[in-house]
Amino acid sequence: MGNYSLFSIVREGLRGNTGWTPAWRDPDPKPSYDAVIIGGGGHGLATAYYLAKIHGMKNIAVVEKGWIGGGNSGRNTTIIRSNYLYDASAAIYEHALKLWEGLSQELNYNIMMSHRGVLNLAHDDNEARQLKRRVEANRLNGVDAEYLGPKEIKEFCPILNTSPDIRYPVIGATLQRRGGTNRHDAVCWGYARAADALGVDIIQNCEVTEILTERGQVTGLRTSRGDIRTEKVASVTAGHTSVIAGMVGVRLPIESHPLQALVSEPLKPVNPCVVMSNAVHVYCSQSDKGELVIGAGIDGHTSYTQRGSLDIIEHQMAAIVELFPIFSRLRMMRQWGGIVDVCPDASPIISKTEIGGFYVNGGWGTGGWKATPGSGHAFADLVANDAPNAIAAPFTLERFVTGDLVAEHGAAAVAH
Amino acid sequence: MFVITCPYCGERDQSEFAHAGEAHISRPRESETMTDAEWAEFLFMRDNTKGIHAERWIHAAGCRRFFNALRNTATDRFLAFYRIGEKPPEIDDVVPATPCGEAVGSGNDAVKVERPPEAGR
Amino acid sequence: MADDRRRSPLAHRRPLEADGGAFGLAERPLLAKLILRADAETGGAAVEKALGVSLPGASKIAASGDVSLLWLGPDEWMVVGAPEAEGDLAGRLEEALSGMPHQVVRVSDYYTTIAISGTGARAALAKLTTLDLDPVAFKAGEVRGSNFAKAVAVLALPESDEEVFDLHIRATMADYLWCLLTRSGREFGIAQDVPRSGERLVV
Amino acid sequence: MTSQPFRLNEGGSIDRSREISFSFDGKSYAGHPGDTLASALIANGVHMVARSFKYHRPRGIVGAGAEDPAGLVQIGSGATADPNTRATEQELWDGLQAHAQNCWPSLKHDLYAANDIVSRFYSAGFYYKTFMGPPGNWMTFEPIVRFAAGIGKTPDGPDPDAYETINRHCDVLIVGAGPAGLMAALSAARSGARVILAEETAEAGGQLLSLPESGDGAITIDDKTPRDWIAGALAELASNDRVTVLPRTSAIGYYADNFVALWEKVSDHLAPKDRNPLLPRQRLWRIRAKEVVLATGAVERSLVFHENDRPGIMLASAARTYLHRYGALGGHCAAVIANNDAAWQTAFDLQAAGATISVISDSRHQPDDALVNKAAERDIPVRLAHQVASTGGRHRVKEITIESETGNIEGFDADLVAISGGWMPNVALFSQSRGQLRYDDDLAAFRPGWHWQRTHVCGSADGAMTMAECFSGGARVGAWAAEAAGCTANAAPVPELANVGPEPTGISPIWQMVTTEGGKKAFVDLQDDVKASDLELAVREGYRSVEHAKRYTTVGMGNDQGKISNLNAFGIISGAQGKSLPELGTTTFRQPWKPVTFGAIAGQFVGADFEPRRTTPMHDWHVRAEAIFEPVGDWLRARAYPRPGETFEDAVQREVKAARTDVAVLDASTLGKIDIRGKDARTFLNRIYTNAWSKLAPGRCRYGLMLGEDAMVFDDGVTSCIADDHFHMTTTTGGAARVLTWLEDYLQTEWPDLDVFLTTVTEETAVVSLSGPKSYDVVKAICDDAGDLAPDDFPFMSWKDAAIDGVACRVFRISFTGELSYEINVPASYGLWLWEKVMEAGAPFGITPYGTEGMHLLRAEKGFIIVGQDTDGTITPFDLRMDWIVSQKKGDFVGKRSLYRSDTVRTNRKQLVGLLTEDPATVLMEGAQIIATPDEPAPPVPMLGYVTSSYFSPNLGRSIAMALVESGGARIGETVYISRKGAKPLAATVTETDFLAHFAEKADG
Ligand SMILES: Cc1cc2nc3c(=O)[nH]c(=O)nc-3n(C[C@H](O)[C@H](O)[C@H](O)COP(=O)(O)OP(=O)(O)OC[C@H]3O[C@@H](n4cnc5c(N)ncnc54)[C@H](O)[C@@H]3O)c2cc1C
């Protein structure tokens, strides 16, 4: 893998860009691996990278049924923040945010990590109370967070409608300045390239159709590209988590719903930050290329079709225009859907299962992008050591039995 | 937005309905004797089937009745609607799989085009 | 006769009529309304005895004189009668149904009724609901519950010479829908200074 | 105003009798009604209208409709500016002002064009490979990158225009009114179907409008000119009242179950003064069709060669459209570059209209002899088996060089280069419908294959490239669709066609022209400046999946979504890895077909109509009293009633005091209310509440808590026994709808055997809640026979029927304040009257209206919880230390089992307690976190819990707070600390939550 730098760009530019080599190899699956990660999304690729880098597991593979980064990782609104309410969540998201901060350099791939600040709006007293509670909890957890009043909000994001007369007046907001966005595709490609350089096989167009077990222990995989022997299988398949777990008879507290997003046409910079409102389901930022990237609410029904309904988008637009009245004449250029794996407590699962050697990372629902490096890091630890580390421990499947949930939905209905 | 056939009112737009989760999960009668793990099965664990899936809907803006439906969650095609208490009808159709005939379990993106046989399906 | 201590949800709105009659809106205030719950089979005869109207089947209205029965669900009807009649109607129903599972609930003040008339009525309503309002699909003598914009309401088309829809809507949503309906009617000639919903909300 | 040097004297749909003026980038021009902005500019000889996204290269008009990739301009200015408007789609109106975008200081002299010079370093993936420096470095570069990115500018004020959505059902929806769509509509209509025909442009006819009406190239349809035939077809459709024809209406999204969204531009084509104020600017038609017919035609595709992006290089079909539809000549000297027959006709037509044809260059070896002869007859130089090597010209193409297979290079003058790379069926909507595409070698394009929904495709959209097939296919498919929708098929007769010109047959695909001249840019995607070399680089770097190549290079990601370029891109990507096109596949077609305004999607549901706001029958009184309001769920409730000169806080203190010293009154109408009836009602209540209901006598009321199955508190309220089989339940204001659905769920699906009916009565009654020692005085003053209602005869937690001036009401002796209270329920229509009456009758007793804030404070003094404020979905009744409300004796109830899970029985859970600060004047912040130590350690700081409710109590003369605190019950009497930002934590004592009792005891003891 050649190093990426301004120097290499100039060198290659001068010789017609002929010297660039593939960012990752395109290997055929080997007959056996020490561990196989199912799912080439951000989390799966990060898991592989940290397994190889930190735990020295190099004879491993990521198998992806389509193209890497084509699942939710390739279709999310890339909102990144760590200002979660509960200690367990704050710990993992803050761990992720710290990793994000140095990731471009570590991967030698610019993931365009933009710390432009995330506003979470409150529209009534009850919301304001909850946001203040969260800001306080964040502060004590060492997570940067501020509570802003309408005037300060207006200064931070002048295009927001902060008039008190609207249906959902903006009465306050939290601001996490270190929060922001990044370039989702680059993250997947960057992890893939770095993992590949450490010897990880990234195998695309390879769908897992069966997980082979003997006496409650994983022995291998059946894939569309043949059988693979391995004693460790780590599923990081987001919307398809239940399907994969179902292959070994493990039932999960997950439902897969469509979640949609859309982009406007490219515009000159107009929205300086990320704005989120749970009450009206608005999540809006502007990409470096210029489109407004807008997340919608979840569709009520379950589905694996990667598409949702128009009425969700209609409501979305009404809400956007309510908060940003100057957006009304702008145009939606493209809408799309993903399949999100929603857990009852809106927190993820990073867990061993009753099947030996079968590990699950999923249930990130509408908000797992921001966790990508932290999730991969913690999951790699679990897969390598067969035991969760302190960050992963609160997120095991056990919590659904004991009742010790990490009930983030109380704090944020949708947790982009 | 789907067209949903309420067993009482007939065909209506999905916006009149609310999805009410997986069907045929009945509340255990003898919960005291259940272990925490067994209880968690009822409370939280779901099949979340990709394929033919029995689910509940409520006709929220219409007759306010709950009812069940069979839907292929890989294609979003409804296969049957039936009342609460009724058994799901036998669907002896071949499961129509996904729109383009792919097997249940694979993604949809690989099948936007009909591929020549040599491309391997 | 009218009790001027009472105020209907749309008392502050005047009826609207577009020139040429393409579209009209008026509140039919304070009609007597009851929700009747009963088993259609076992309770049918009793209801018929009490009201002189038999229980209508799915999506149908049955009417006689001042009283009509609107099907809302398999065991649920709305009884609509002349203002002030709810006590009498409820009494008759309670008596007839006593001993059988049933519920009779007074909702005269819960719902108000907006009468929507004119050749543009169907088109104007279609701006707010996904119901098929084509004359072949929604006929006189039929009723359907649905969403009208973000409000749930019941739309009925009683049998009469002229097509006038009755929209039975919760009191607190009535003004919101009234304003949206006037807006829907603009293209049929409703004056431009349409009322704005929420205008009364905050000073 | 200049004359229009490229305007022809005849032909087209424009109205030459009227000249209208418009301006582009500050310069005025003339045009005619019927023009688009693009056709008018072309008539004025203006081709360059924009700068490209990345390299800021000059961009011209390439297409003639929605397919145009880069001719984006801003229409208007200020709050009504329309950025990124395609010049080809903007109809001209008198006074229209258009501006170039993405250039500085001007379109012609754009400093950012420097990007072009360093472009060799600025290839695909550039940003991924640099600026990653030390952490945070991207934050230095990002503003620079962002500043340069984007195309249009957002309007600077709120949109004054109105939008609207309309729902419609139909038997057959036909999209596209070209020959195929018109024939389909005629057939479907004759078959008796309810038909909607949507056409994107102003005029029906499709490609027929791009045909000559006279001269030797003119075709006839049933012996009529195309326009006459179209007029006849439209007249027939107009005469059928089951048919709706919608011009200027694009199908933008094909969703599940034949739900199709249409976007109608109602007034964008009119000068502001001509717009009907009764109509919205745009409409969204939400169509539910039994059958959908897609007759969306085909899109010509571009050719990829060096310097193929200069203004003046346009699709051959567009040149023809400008000629015949708009009477505008694309240039005086044209070169035609083709790989199929149809483009030759463009050359003939341009020549007939007065242009010189400098060359027809065809990449094929042997096109149809007839064409070659025809060109020879017309003295048009023809070069076969040639590729374009390069072009020249600064702001507009001036010349073109082509190269033979043997490397022979030849130059030609050209101010117009008409290019045709073949045609692609317009399958966007078909693909959105989840239909599968099939690669057709003859067309060298994808066409509709297997359909998933009830979809029919006809005409060029289906791959039929000859006119005859389009007419006959449309007629056939329209009848089929009607039949499928339940009508009796009656196909319209297919008209007789005569003198049809060359058609786009005999294509030999060419994805990229390869010549000996290197080092120049050959663009695939003209909007995002994606070059063939970028795609090849992407493949070389491993981005081999078509989806990866798209995302790495951004090909097809502009606002045209690659309509004319995607196929070339796929060809190049597959070629670079030796794959076939069908093996590679396509990127995903997503909604919308073309960009749609947010406003149109939002429809009329904006501003005041965004979501309903519910108010009580007494609302007008509160407004008159100048109350301060607060949103509570859907409701707007009076929060406090400050008197002149009083602050909000003062008002609350005064109101709260009055409620304990005299009498205060609250509008409590918003509480959820459910009528419960049936012989099993008690059983039902026993199952859904935590406490026991078997013995509640008629006339009595009881407070209950509802849990979710997870044992977490879900809602609460007082339920009253009306009769043995009849109860009246109240719920929280915000929870009303949720609770009813939840109860129905259990009733209908778990316990259908129970004889219980539930009906919501929330809004049936208005509720006036009196509180305070003098509340009975008010009751006495207003109620008929009030003796019965005296506190001694009317115990707490009971209800009675009563009357006020003959109006029947129901009075409850229930209290959320801990004071003597009466809740009077009357039919809602009497609500305002009753309220006014109470205010009048209460005046002698100093009656004080109080709002929700006062209510919150009063209940906190008494230690009552508010679900949602003192609970957050993780709190059990035990956590609330309300063990008394959980019946140990009765059988199962919802949530019971979960109360005994290992986590819920933990003794160190957070529990609700009271907090009293050391300094009685200090009011804690709600949401503040509680810690164990007087000094705050460094993060992460262990947190014991947080403050849920906090007030200054006027009745106790000090601050009070409620909090959820780890092992709270066991900490009563202990001191905890409340963390504050930037200050030392505050000490507070843990107490019981009933502060009234707490201080009363103190006073006693
Ligand atoms: C519209 C939308 C907006 C969102 N916005 C945000 C946001 O703003 N912020 C945020 O933090 N999060 C957001 N999310 C959530 C976030 O995208 C996800 O939580 C995260 O990307 C999950 O990453 P992943 O790697 O676990 O899953 P994915 O990226 O989905 O990867 C899973 C992979 O598994 C593969 N796979 C599945 N089955 C198999 C099989 N049988 N064999 C082989 N491979 C298989 C899939 O093809 C897929 O590539 C959003 C999600 C959506 C859909």
Ligand SMILES: NC(=O)c1ccc[n+]([C@@H]2O[C@H](COP(=O)([O-])OP(=O)(O)OC[C@H]3O[C@@H](n4cnc5c(N)ncnc54)[C@H](O)[C@@H]3O)[C@@H](O)[C@H]2O)c1
């Ligand atoms: N000259 C050539 O090279 C050439 C090439 C191909 C086809 N043709 C001719 O073109 C004609 C094709 O007929 P046809 O009827 O199939 O297509 P058409 O192109 O004539 O008509 C399609 C119509 O659909 C409209 N449309 C497209 N997308 C739409 C959308 N999303 N919503 C609403 N409207 C939309 C277009 O505005 C157009 O009017 C035939 O006469 C054929 O011979 C000519």
Ligand SMILES: Cc1cc2nc3c(=O)[nH]c(=O)nc-3n(C[C@H](O)[C@H](O)[C@H](O)COP(=O)(O)O)c2cc1C
């Ligand atoms: C943050 C973000 C920005 C995007 N920007 C664009 C864009 O500028 N243009 C575009 O066509 N699509 C854009 N997309 C959408 C993708 O084209 C695509 O729709 C999405 O990745 C889902 O994939 P699919 O539509 O192929 O299923 C963007 C997606 C994301 C997540």
Ligand SMILES: [Zn+2]
């Ligand atoms: Zn129904």
